[in-house]
Amino acid sequence: MTPQAHLFLLGLAAAGQAARQPEGFKDAFFGCRGNETAPEQLHFNYAGDRGMTISWNTAAKLQFPTVRYGRGPLLDRIAFSEVSVTYPTSSTYSNHVFIDGLEPDTEYGFAVHCADEKDRHQFKTSLPAGHRRPYTFAFIADLGTMGPLGLTDNGQKDALSPGEITTMQSLSQFKDQFEFMWHDGDLAYADDWLNEELDGFLPNTTTKGGAAVYEAILNAFYNEMAVNVTMDRPYMVGPGNHEANCDNGGAGSYTDSICVQGQTNFTGFRNHFRMPAEQSGGVENFWYSWDYGMVHFVQFNTETDFPNAPGIPGGSGEENAGPFAPNGTQIEWLKKDLASVDRKKTPWIIVAGHRPWYVDDTMCDSCQAAFEPILLEYGVDIALFGHKHFYERLAPIADGVPDPKGLNDPSAPWYLVNGAAGHYEGLSTPNTPLQNYTVKAIDTVYGWSRFTVHNCTHITQDFIGESPDAISFETQHHC
Incomplete structure (x- = not known):
């Protein structure tokens, strides 16, 4: 035997x-x-x-x-x-x-x-809801495959410097310092295969042959993530626009009509993960929640399943995806989920959605209309986003107005955008002048956010990159 x-x-x-x-x-x-x-x-x-x-x-x-x-x-x-x-x-x-x-x-x-x-x-396993032990978690968005199928140091736009540490490697180096990782959409960038070929970065194939290139990039990413982080730390994920179909919402003169069955409508994303929707009353990997110690965490879906969502057929995002539940389901779930939080047990609420509505000057207006009133009504503390390929730390904001108290016991959610993890497309530059609610922007280095939940009134965030940024958030919860 x-x-x-x-x-x-x-x-x-x-x-x-x-x-x-x-x-x-x-x-x-x-x-x-x-x-x-x-x-x-x-x-x-x-x-x-x-x-x-x-x-x-x-x-x-x-x-x-x-x-x-x-x-x-x-x-x-x-x-x-x-x-x-x-x-x-x-x-x-x-x-x-x-x-x-x-x-x-x-x-x-x-x-x-x-x-x-x-x-x-x-x-x-998870820290029980209400437990007061301090802990740290990692937050990333917009992270793609590294190496010959993605971001590398071969001279492409925003290429890595020779010997530069990637976000995957950085997460691996720091993983003993965080208990789980939260990836808020845009995983792998397999849909960039077409851009990579049009740019001459990868050899050209036929559009039909592109399905195999897409799959190769996807597999390379998940294997890289396993080696560096995900075989050692829990990995929570949410939907981004790059999971929706095979061609990045359209590249060159192509449309999603070139996408074959299996590479449309979030198919790979739906198969690869099983997030705790069943335990939290959500839907698949699209919206769900979980408790961890002093925090109630919520992942919501900015791509589909709300009025005028950008990823729906005919929406502004050109992804032609969804819906994944009957009309109104996500909004009602979010209200019910937040209303059920026992703030004496889990005083903090941290939410994440992929597309931000507070960011340089291009925002998701339909996301704001659908979600911001709910975040305000239920006293959400921190709202995290990606989608834009830079780091932008904002003030607490309500209806476009920065909270005059800043991070010292604000009455509005504090917003943070961090899509600077790195992928083939590289970094982007915020439009200037920056909005009056922007406190700091970093668009020259790749990195990720490390959050430390110290107690029921104090959380810190550190941007881990060659240009670090640290900030402390304080609020007067009733502990």
Whole structure:
């Protein structure tokens, strides 16, 4: 009996699942087929105080994706699912296993189906809602593939300097200093394949052949992220415009009509992740929430599913995506979710949506009309955004007017835009003059935001890059 099989049988006994295993389960578990079932693109995310979803990709479909896990040296428990999904044009299957009944704020070792015996990882479950321990999390947006399929130092526009540390590498260096990472839309930039070919950065293919280039960029990104961060830290994601279709909303004289089935309407994004929508009453990876210690976190969707959304068919964004729920669902969910927050338990509310409405001089007016009144009504503290490829720290704002109290106990949400993580398109420059609500803008270096939740009245944010920026937010919550 191999060590892996021994642990597997221990797991069946310890977890009490022997009687519940479906027909063919043992054969499927032991049926590893070399490269076909070798795991890649590993990532995991919170699914409630006592849950975690483990996800990875394989070249072939798994009948019963399985995770071995445990708190001690032995991985003496198992969890399995039947979720091994793919889509037209994908070269892999996405496997998702939800583990429930875990102890909060606790480290577990785990190994996924068909992993090498030495290929063991760890996750730490969510800090229970209301817990007062300080912690740090990472926030990024607009991060794409690095290297020969994306951002590199080969002389492209806004190329990396020789030896420059990328955001992925920086996150890897600092990952012992944060407990999870939040990626607020625009993952991989696989839809930039067309721009990369039109620019002469990649060899030209046919538009039909572009589907394989798109998939190659996507896979490269998720593997890079796994190696650097996501196999070690929970990875929470939200939708951005670059997940919507295959051609960046139109490049050159092309439109999304060149996109083949499987590379439209957020298909890859929907298959690759399983965010905690079920636990929070949301919808898929588009809108959901979770609690972590003193903070209630909310991801909402600025692309579709609200009036005049930019990504809907006929919208300004040209993505022709959605809807993903009946009319009005997202707005009603957001109101209900925020209304249910116990501010004595989780005094902070931090939300994120991809497209900002307060930023240099190009804003998402429909986003503002749909969401800002709700954020004001329910006393949201911090609102985070990406989409614009620079860092812009703003004042707390209500209806376009900066709060005169600044960050000292404001009565309006504090806004931050950070889409400076880096990708093939490089950085962009804010339009000037800057708005009266802009406090600081950085558009010359790549970077990410590190937030530290100190207590119920004090949060700090640091822009981690070659031009750092640090700021402290204070409010008088009733602790």
